[in-house]
Amino acid sequence: MSTPAKAPTPLEFHCPRCNGSRLEEVMDNVTVMSRIFVHEVDGELADVNYGDQTNENGEIIQFQCVKCGAVILTESGSTINTYEGLFAWLKSHQP
Numbered sequence: 001m002s003t004p005a006k007a008p009t010p011l012e013f014h015c016p017r018c019n020g021s022r023l024e025e026v027m028d029n030v031t032v033m034s035r036i037f038v039h040e041v042d043g044e045l046a047d048v049n050y051g052d053q054t055n056e057n058g059e060i061i062q063f064q065c066v067k068c069g070a071v072i073l074t075e076s077g078s079t080i081n082t083y084e085g086l087f088a089w090l091k092s093h094q095p
């Protein structure tokens with residue numbers, strides 16, 4: 001029997017500018033597939049709502065704070081756009 005794999009632990013994010021705790025990824029050139037619901041009123045198109053979405057492809061532009069939009073930068077001031085770079089930044093900014 002092998003040792004059971006450890007459950008991944010989410011790293012905390014604290015925005016350097018506003019201390020917000022939610023981190024988001026910004027991507028470009030992404031193909032998005034969405035389930036949609038088309039609504040009518042009196043026979044006319046009224047609204048389109050989105051359900052589940054899946055993404056394909058795309059390149060990471062940056063990671064940023066959801067609350068204030070502060071972009072996560074390296075010590076030398078360049079934008080972090082890889083998961084490895086983000087992981088290193090988060091590891092050095094844990095409480």
Ligand SMILES: [Zn+2]
Nearest residue numbers: 015018065068
């Ligand atoms: Zn912030």
